[in-house]
Amino acid sequence: MAERMIEFRDALREAMSEAMREDPKVFLIGEEVAEYNGAYKVSRGMLEEFGPRRIIDAPISETGFAGLGIGAAMMGLKPIVEFMSWSFSLVAADQILNNAPKMLYMSGGQLQCPIVFRGNDGAGGQLGSTHSWCVESLYANVPGLKMVIPSDPYDAKGLLAAAIADPDPVFCLESERMLSMTGDVPEASYTLPIGKAIIRRPGTDCTIVSFGRPVHFCMEAAEQLAKEGIDCEVIDGRSVKPLDIDTIAESVRKTNCCVVVDQSWSFASVGSEVAAEVHRICFDDLDNHVHRVHNDDVPAPYAHNLEAEMLPNARKICEAVRSVTYNA
Amino acid sequence: MPIDITMPRLSDTMEKGTIIKWHVAAGDEVSSGDVLADVETDKATMEMQSFDDGKVERIAVKEGEPVDVGTVVAILLEEDESPEDAAVAQNQPVAAAPAATVESSSPAAVPAPEAQRSRAGNLKLTPVARRLAEEHGIDPASLVGSGPGGRIVKRDVLAAVGTSTETRSAVPPSAAPTPATQSQPVVIDPVPTPAVPVTAVQPVSTASTNSDIIAIPGSLQSHSEPLSNMRQTIAARLVQSKQSIPHYQVSASFNVDPLLALRKSLNQQLEGTGSKISVNDLVVRACALAMYANPLMNASWGGDSIVYNGAVNIGVAIALPVESGGGLVVATIRDADRKSIRVISAETRALSEKAKTRGLTVDEMADSTFTISNLGMFGVDDFTAIINPPNSAILAVGGAIQKPVVRDGELAVGHEMKVTLSNDHRVIDGATAAQYLVSLREYIENPAQILV
Numbered sequence: 001m002a003e004r005m006i007e008f009r010d011a012l013r014e015a016m017s018e019a020m021r022e023d024p025k026v027f028l029i030g031e032e033v034a035e036y037n038g039a040y041k042v043s044r045g046m047l048e049e050f051g052p053r054r055i056i057d058a059p060i061s062e063t064g065f066a067g068l069g070i071g072a073a074m075m076g077l078k079p080i081v082e083f084m085s086w087s088f089s090l091v092a093a094d095q096i097l098n099n100a101p102k103m104l105y106m107s108g109g110q111l112q113c114p115i116v117f118r119g120n121d122g123a124g125g126q127l128g129s130t131h132s133w134c135v136e137s138l139y140a141n142v143p144g145l146k147m148v149i150p151s152d153p154y155d156a157k158g159l160l161a162a163a164i165a166d167p168d169p170v171f172c173l174e175s176e177r178m179l180s181m182t183g184d185v186p187e188a189s190y191t192l193p194i195g196k197a198i199i200r201r202p203g204t205d206c207t208i209v210s211f212g213r214p215v216h217f218c219m220e221a222a223e224q225l226a227k228e229g230i231d232c233e234v235i236d237g238r239s240v241k242p243l244d245i246d247t248i249a250e251s252v253r254k255t256n257c258c259v260v261v262d263q264s265w266s267f268a269s270v271g272s273e274v275a276a277e278v279h280r281i282c283f284d285d286l287d288n289h290v291h292r293v294h295n296d297d298v299p300a301p302y303a304h305n306l307e308a309e310m311l312p313n314a315r316k317i318c319e320a321v322r323s324v325t326y327n328a
Numbered sequence: 329m330p331i332d333i334t335m336p337r338l339s340d341t342m343e344k345g346t347i348i349k350w351h352v353a354a355g356d357e358v359s360s361g362d363v364l365a366d367v368e369t370d371k372a373t374m375e376m377q378s379f380d381d382g383k384v385e386r387i388a389v390k391e392g393e394p395v396d397v398g399t400v401v402a403i404l405l406e407e408d409e410s411p412e413d414a415a416v417a418q419n420q421p422v423a424a425a426p427a428a429t430v431e432s433s434s435p436a437a438v439p440a441p442e443a444q445r446s447r448a449g450n451l452k453l454t455p456v457a458r459r460l461a462e463e464h465g466i467d468p469a470s471l472v473g474s475g476p477g478g479r480i481v482k483r484d485v486l487a488a489v490g491t492s493t494e495t496r497s498a499v500p501p502s503a504a505p506t507p508a509t510q511s512q513p514v515v516i517d518p519v520p521t522p523a524v525p526v527t528a529v530q531p532v533s534t535a536s537t538n539s540d541i542i543a544i545p546g547s548l549q550s551h552s553e554p555l556s557n558m559r560q561t562i563a564a565r566l567v568q569s570k571q572s573i574p575h576y577q578v579s580a581s582f583n584v585d586p587l588l589a590l591r592k593s594l595n596q597q598l599e600g601t602g603s604k605i606s607v608n609d610l611v612v613r614a615c616a617l618a619m620y621a622n623p624l625m626n627a628s629w630g631g632d633s634i635v636y637n638g639a640v641n642i643g644v645a646i647a648l649p650v651e652s653g654g655g656l657v658v659a660t661i662r663d664a665d666r667k668s669i670r671v672i673s674a675e676t677r678a679l680s681e682k683a684k685t686r687g688l689t690v691d692e693m694a695d696s697t698f699t700i701s702n703l704g705m706f707g708v709d710d711f712t713a714i715i716n717p718p719n720s721a722i723l724a725v726g727g728a729i730q731k732p733v734v735r736d737g738e739l740a741v742g743h744e745m746k747v748t749l750s751n752d753h754r755v756i757d758g759a760t761a762a763q764y765l766v767s768l769r770e771y772i773e774n775p776a777q778i779l780v
Binding site: 256283284285286287288326 | 454455456457458459474475481482483
């Protein structure tokens with residue numbers, strides 16, 4: 001089959017448009033999603049196709065439109081709520097953390113909440129401390145929600161489609177830095193299973209686990225390390241919650257060491273959770289404690305060079321792998 | 329206190345050493361000066377002697393296993409000490425003391441199980457190392473840990489097992505790599521399908537499916553051999569020299585008829601004395617004497633200075649026999665400008681012999697200021713050599729070849745020897761090198777001067 005190279009943003013749009021064509025209960029709401037075609041042009045042309053009743057420009061009030069979406073979901077619709085950035089979702093914390101994930105539980109199973117929250121996560125590139133949030137570690141702490149982080153266009157379409165189809169609240173964390181990335185994406189509809197990781201690169205010497213954009217840094221590091229004779233297996237978790245610890249554990253049993261790369265801060269993070277699980281499940285298989293690569297423990301700097309240094313990068317990953325394999 | 333015998337630093341550049349052969353075993357009594365082991369360094373194989381009297385409690389490093397300088401390779405007990413002392417003194421992994429080494433026959437002296445356990449508790453080993461050791465029936469206490477603080481890690485167990493291929497089989501079948509596949513029907517998987525893990529490059533095989541090919545005696549077989557320490561050092565140092573030193577060469581051809589005549593005459597007169605002068609001996613001294621007029625040739629690059637050396641120490645490259653691993657070393661003839669030809673000859677012969685049999689000490693290879701590499705005995709016309717830092721020059725000496733020559737405007741038959749000087753241009757300019765060859769020619773072509 002011929003390749004069909006499209007951008008990450010187009011893959012996201014295809015997932016939404018295909019779901020909307022199929023199911024009239026699906027709608028999109030967010031700042032600038034309609035008339036402006038989306039702040040990042042993810043929803044380009046959707047207003048034209050689906051009209052203003054289903055592609056809805058919201059005022060700058062995350063609490064308001066997130067709550068509106070949750071109410072709609074409770075009443076049987078399937079909203080997609082776009083945050084221009086996940087950094088802005090912080091003001092809607094009560095809605096997205098306190099209402100959406102708990103509704104099924106608190107209503108004794110009477111009220112489902114099939115909603116998708118999606119938007120840009122992570123340092124977008126010189127957006128400063130307040131607009132460079134990586135929310136995965138904060139939000140994954142809450143029971144009742146699911147969280148996916150696509151790392152390429154193929155996954156963006158398949159994971160978002162799965163998120164829309166899912167009966168529970170799903171947080172889809174995208175990256176402004178990847179929206180223009182192109183990849184081969186099938187035209188037909190498909191979903192990827194939420195909670196299933198993928199091995200991006202097989203290897204024998206060290207397992208590297210990551211999610212989203214840093215997966216690419218891991219691949220870069222793995223190429224460098226291969227030249228040094230360290231053969232890394234890179235696992236893209238795809239989904240933080242549920243976490244596919246089985247795939248990770250299977251790899252660690254083979255390599256006997258593990259580095260987790262997580263673009264959030266280290267304290268009580270996705271990275272620390274993966275490390276704890278690997279230690280629990282693979283204790284007798286480990287040749288070293290799990291090493292972690294995170295953001296440095298500072299707010300995201302504005303300066304370009306400092307930001308790049310603060311984030312996980314290939315150099316830090318190489319250092320961690322050399323250390324965990326006793327090649328430092 | 330038990331005495332730790334550590335891998336000594338036997339040369340400036342030595343970082344690791346390999347015990348080629350242990351001359352003692354656990355339980356042996358040794359005295360100061362006894363040879364404990366033969367150690368292969370990056371440059372030579374040398375004897376490691378004991379500085380103390382005592383009994384060998386434990387050999388901690390196996391033959392053939394390279395270890396860092398400073399690593400404990402054996403533990404010596406002084407009089408009245410028990411193996412327990414060694415255990416207490418060590419936070420390094422300590423061998424479970426076999427009861428046999430406890431000299432007392434009293435049952436009370438046999439280590440109690442608690443003692444054994446507490447000692448095993450001191451062992452630092454990673455979970456997978458522990459598991460692999462169990463699977464392969466290896467006592468972890470017999471291993472030396474290469475991890476931080478002597479931690480025994482997977483590779484230490486694998487090294488003891490012998491081959492890393494055994495790890496693969498040690499992986500439970502359930503853990504066999506199963507590359508994730510996508511379950512969706514409509515998928516062109518953009519993820520590269522995992523191939524077989526990349527393996528080391530295999531040499532081109534001479535094996536052929538064509539059975540008509542007949543094996544010829546002496547024909548070559550594809551294989552690879554791990555590098556010896558010496559080969560690694562040669563590789564590292566010469567690459568460094570060739571990459572960091574701006575080399576250039578200047579050549580000259582010398583009339584060596586007078587030199588050959590002198591040598592013949594000397595050897596006739598020395599007959600029966602055991603001395604036999606070689607062309608190289610004469611060249612060594614000629615090169616040394618020619619330094620007086622050309623001190624830059626005897627200097628070293630000092631980064632922000634040029635270091636003029638007061639002593640003229642001529643390095644002589646010695647090829648080692650292929651049977652014992654090959655390679656080459658440079659023996660130093662110290663103060664070659666002040667030594668007689670007979671002394672130079674005897675020293676060169678002795679060092680060459682020692683290099684080929686027992687190996688040279690660091691002292692015997694250190695401090696050269698200029699090096700000579702002579703392939704004349706192979707009949708080569710000429711060649712170029714790579715500078716031996718911190719020298720600034722090296723002389724590549726070809727054979728004394730009989731050929732048609734022009735002497736005094738007449739065609740004649742004579743012997744010529746071609747030499748090629750490789751120079752560090754940071755220290756030696758072309759004219760300086762050429763001037764040195766002029767001086768050298770003076771000595772070589774008027775060789776009586778070499779003698780006085």
